[in-house]
Amino acid sequence: MEAKNGQLRKNLATPDWRLCRTVIFNIHYAMPVRNMIYDALQYGKQVADTAVRHRKNYKNSRKHTSGEYLSGFYKEDVLKPVVTLVIHFGADEWDAPLSLHEMMGSQNKKLMRYIQDYQIHLIDPAKLTEEDLKKFTSSLREVIEYIKYSKDKEKLSRILKDNSRMLIEREAALVIKTITNTAIEISEKEEKIDMCKAIDDMLSEREARGAAKGEIRGIEIGELRMLVKQVKKGRLTIEEAAEDAAMSVEKFRNVTDDMLKEG
Numbered sequence: 001m002e003a004k005n006g007q008l009r010k011n012l013a014t015p016d017w018r019l020c021r022t023v024i025f026n027i028h029y030a031m032p033v034r035n036m037i038y039d040a041l042q043y044g045k046q047v048a049d050t051a052v053r054h055r056k057n058y059k060n061s062r063k064h065t066s067g068e069y070l071s072g073f074y075k076e077d078v079l080k081p082v083v084t085l086v087i088h089f090g091a092d093e094w095d096a097p098l099s100l101h102e103m104m105g106s107q108n109k110k111l112m113r114y115i116q117d118y119q120i121h122l123i124d125p126a127k128l129t130e131e132d133l134k135k136f137t138s139s140l141r142e143v144i145e146y147i148k149y150s151k152d153k154e155k156l157s158r159i160l161k162d163n164s165r166m167l168i169e170r171e172a173a174l175v176i177k178t179i180t181n182t183a184i185e186i187s188e189k190e191e192k193i194d195m196c197k198a199i200d201d202m203l204s205e206r207e208a209r210g211a212a213k214g215e216i217r218g219i220e221i222g223e224l225r226m227l228v229k230q231v232k233k234g235r236l237t238i239e240e241a242a243e244d245a246a247m248s249v250e251k252f253r254n255v256t257d258d259m260l261k262e263g
């Protein structure tokens with residue numbers, strides 16, 4: 001797998017064809033050209049590999065023409081078809097060109113007939129229907145579904161609730177966390193992550209933090225800032241500051257977390 005410029009590219013080869021998956025995290029407005037280059041490089045490598053194979057088997061190969069010798073590609077040689085699939089891992093709808101012709105300003109129909117077009121095969125979460133999502137059988141379905149509804153709290157809550165498929169592989173959960181900036185806890189020891197529980201735990205922690213911060217009403221903010229300042233200067237330990245504020249150490253850390261992070 002190749003990771004570069006905010007995207008991942010993975011090649012899967014079979015005896016008859018080659019699938020290249022390009023994962024895009026941000027909308028790319030020159031994707032047709034980029035994919036065209038990728039595919040051309042794939043075909044170029046096949047031709048080069050074929051030429052190397054012929055040179056190694058030169059003594060055992062049949063008599064070849066000068067054209068075959070120069071190209072390194074014999075008349076009966078064939079290329080494996082390359083299919084490049086672009087997967088957009090973003091909640092915003094893809095509004096970039098889907099073909100080479102769309103990228104060109106010229107609308108001269110006579111001219112455009114002589115210009116080869118190149119179209120991309122795109123999976124865009126925002127444009128997928130519920131029926132489309134059901135066609136995915138791997139955890140990619142849950143990843144795409146979460147991304148699709150990540151900006152719609154009501155629909156996201158609906159797909160998370162009582163959804164047995166939301167028990168997903170750890171890697172898929174990490175993808176969701178990274179792409180959607182969801183602050184869920186993912187244990188390194190767990191192979192499967194219950195996304196519904198992870199979201200509930202995250203929300204519960206936020207509520208607890210909010211409740212803890214609400215309890216500082218009886219304490220002046222200025223006094224807390226002064227205690228934090230003393231901790232930063234090393235004049236007080238966290239334990240001593242918490243005692244002065246009549247709080248537990250854990251509660252003191254929670255209500256002053258942002259203050260402690262300030263430079």
